[in-house]
């Protein structure tokens with residue numbers, strides 16, 4: 001009997017140790033200064049708020065976990081089989097049953113409340129955003145317009161300066177750092193989805209007239225080049241519908257749109273030239289163009 005007990009004790013200790021390793025082993029990297037529990041690093045204010053929600057949700061889950069594990073192990077040890085006598089049989093314990101029924105509702109209510117608060121923050125649209133860009137999606141590329149900035153020599157009407165992607169050039173969207181940027185989305189055909197993984201955000205681009213809800217805002221906090229993708233299966237070359245977002249300084253942004261205005265809509269190289277004017281690479285660095293002409297490809301042998 002005693003030997004059996006020792007074996008059981010050792011088994012229990014080993015499984016507890018294994019559990020501890022499994023549960024903590026995944027997130028002990030030095031690079032993770034803050035407790036992000038696998039949450040990817042975003043480059044916007046909105047992404048950071050989501051990260052905070054994720055961190056505290058994980059901490060809350062761990063706290064509940066510690067209590068539950070504690071109770072399980074305490075019950076295992078305290079009420080382990082000592083002899084062949086049947087233990088005292090308890091039919092019910094109203095207080096404990098009441099607690100474990102009501103308590104989870106408070107946990108759910110708490111998670112729900114903080115999720116809604118963060119969701120509202122991410123979806124918030126300010127009255128006067130610093131910059132407004134128009135994102136037009138079509139099969140299978142993007143056009144980026146800069147609202148309120150006109151060409152120096154307008155073509156026909158008074159259209160805003162813009163750049164558009166082609167089979168040989170990735171479209172680049174330029175936005176200023178630390179400023180509120182409103183994205184107005186438009187689709188010329190089917191449903192697409194504007195997705196920048198590093199923003200930790202995507203929003204469907206819906207082909208409806210003057211969609212008020214086809215808009216969102218972000219504030220980028222880190223300059224750099226970030227790949228953008230279409231996240232809605234929109235047809236044959238959906239997976240190649242890439243773009244690049246460049247978060248630049250406010251000064252570079254102003255110079256960029258001014259350069260586009262100067263080169264004019266007739267210049268097909270205006271994007272590359274304007275990028276060079278602000279000291280940036282003329283072509284995208286995070287993705288590469290793809291030929292969307294079906295006849296240009298043949299079946300692989």
Ligand SMILES: [Cu+2]
Nearest residue numbers: 192230234241
């Ligand atoms: Cu698409």
